[in-house]
Amino acid sequence: MSENAPSLFTRIISRDIPAEILYEDELCIVINDIAPQALVHMLVIPKQEIARLVDAGQADQSILGHLLLVAGEVARQFGVDDAFRLVVNNGADAGQTVFHLHLHILAGAKGSKEFLEADIGG
Numbered sequence: 271m272s273e274n275a276p277s278l279f280t281r282i283i284s285r286d287i288p289a290e291i292l293y294e295d296e297l298c299i300v301i302n303d304i305a306p307q308a309l310v311h312m313l314v315i316p317k318q319e320i321a322r323l324v325d326a327g328q329a330d331q332s333i334l335g336h337l338l339l340v341a342g343e344v345a346r347q348f349g350v351d352d353a354f355r356l357v358v359n360n361g362a363d364a365g366q367t368v369f370h371l372h373l374h375i376l377a378g379a380k381g382s383k384e385f386l387e388a389d390i391g392g
């Protein structure tokens with residue numbers, strides 16, 4: 271457990287703050303982004319608080335792999351497995367605004383400019 275206040279996403283995971291929860295297992299949660307930048311914009315979030323991708327270490331190898339597998343699985347579930355993007359913003363200067371690791375899944379009409387050009391930085 272973090273010594274600091276729980277992150278926004280931890281508060282969503284604990285149902286302290288409402289969100290559209292699309293998938294959950296013992297290790298992670300998938301929610302709809304509150305400000306979608308594409309037709310489909312979901313966030314894959316580990317239950318473990320890792321602030322940024324670079325803060326993950328060897329001990330986090332299996333959770334990192336799990337997040338990618340879940341991203342593929344929910345993309346399949348939502349019918350966008352043929353065309354989606356995964357984005358991780360690492361650090362404020364890269365547009366990260368919530369310092370609890372998360373993968374953005376972005377999809378739209380197949381090959382559409384909308385999701386190919388979505389700017390999900392901050």
Ligand code: 5GP
Pocket residue numbers: 278287289290301302303304305306358359365366367368369390391392
């Ligand atoms: P970042 O900019 O850190 O890569 O991504 C954070 C994302 O979290 C943004 O796309 C933002 O729209 C989303 N977000 C921020 N606050 C909330 C919230 O309260 N609920 C949900 N569902 N998404 C949020």
